[in-house]
Amino acid sequence: MSCTTHDDDYWDYDTPSEWQKHFPSAAGLCQSxxxxxxxxxxxxxxxxxVFSDKYHSNELFKLxxxxxxxxxxxxxxxxxQSEKDLWFIGSGLPGRFYFVNFHLHWGRNDRHGSEHEIDGHRYPAEAHVVFKNHESDQIAVFAYLFFVTNQTQKGNKEWEKYCDAxxxxxxxxxxxxxxxxxxxxxQANERQFYRYTGSLTTPPCTEGVVWTIFTSKIAIKEESLNKLRQNVMRKVYRPVQPLNDRIVFRNY
Ligand SMILES: [Zn+2]
Known part of the structure; x- marks a missing residue:
């Protein structure tokens, strides 16, 4: 996820191992x-x-x-409309978490693109929905992994729209x-997830971020990912970091 603007001159996705020169947190022991x-x-x-009502209606976003x-x-x-109306509570996280942004990570081809891996398996894309508790400044990120549809399956319409826009x-x-x-x-009906504490995956790579990675994968058309690869950026993901002595929990 990204919350940065002014530090942007000092990093790129081709040399993630260099990030720590300008962003010391990137060398921390609890990275994502x-x-x-x-x-x-x-x-x-x-x-x-528990999600707020606005979470279920169509809202206007700026990309x-x-x-x-x-x-x-x-x-x-x-x-x-206001960020104040888009929030969730529950899931073991203290207080109310307000919507900040959502975005997608992808790779040059379908073999790469996700940031998290499951049992060493990479996925072609990963979505992040970022929330913040404004009282504690705690950041919580929901992560969703994608699979590329075959000809008989439909892709998720909202993510298709995102890729088109x-x-x-x-x-x-x-x-x-x-x-x-x-x-x-x-995919709000999805309820199985992994939970651990890590960091922002873009500089400054600040730690203390609570991650929720949902187990169910979202369908996306290859054509949608190709549009992003060809027109916007070719690759947009950080490679996996050492777990060290952290524990990953699951809710099932
Ligand atoms: Zn992200």
């Missing part, structure tokens, strides 16, 4: 993403997520090409507005 070894995860009970990814934030001054943003700072339904984008 990681490879999740499912046999070593520990089962734990978490209370359910921007930041030079590192295409980030969607809630569009301003429209229909009285994002692929028009060929130059840094280009923006476009588009309606999205967060609950469909996030």
């Amino acid at each position: 993403p990681i490879d999740i070894n499912t046999h070593r995860t520990i089962a734990r009970h978490y209370p359910p997520f 921007i090409n930041s030079g590192f990814q295409v980030t969607a934030t809630l569009a301003e001054h429209t229909y009285g 994002a692929s028009q943003l060929t130059t840094i700072n280009d923006t476009i507005q588009c309606m999205f339904n967060l609950s469909q984008l996030m």
Whole structure:
């Protein structure tokens, strides 16, 4: 996920091992993403997520090409919509977490693209939906892994829309507005996940981020990913970092 703007001159996705020269946190012991070894995860009970009403309706978002990814934030001054109305509580996280942005990570081809790996397996893309508790400044990120559809399967319509809109943003700072339904984008009925504490996956790679990686994969058409690869950026992901002595939990 990304929350940075002014530090952007000092890093790129071709040399992630150099990030620590300008961003010392990148060399920390609790970095993200990681490879999740499912046999070593520990089962734990978490209370359910509760999402606000606005989460289920169509809202207007603004997509921007930041030079590192295409980030969607809630569009301003429209229909009285506000980040204050998009939130969740529950799932063992203290307090109310407000929506910040969503974005996608992808790779040059279908063999790469996800940031997290499951048992050493990479996926062609990974979506992040970023939330923040404004009282504690705690950041929580939901991560979704993708698979490329075959001819008989349909892709997720919301992510197809994202790829279509994002692929028009060929130059840094280009923006476009588009309606999205967060609950469909996030497959809200999905409830199985992995949970661990890591970091932002872009500089400054600040630690203390709570990650929730959902186990169910989202379908996407190859054509949608190709539009991003050809028109926006070729690769947008950080490789996996050492787990060290952290524990990854699962809620099932
Ligand atoms: Zn991200």
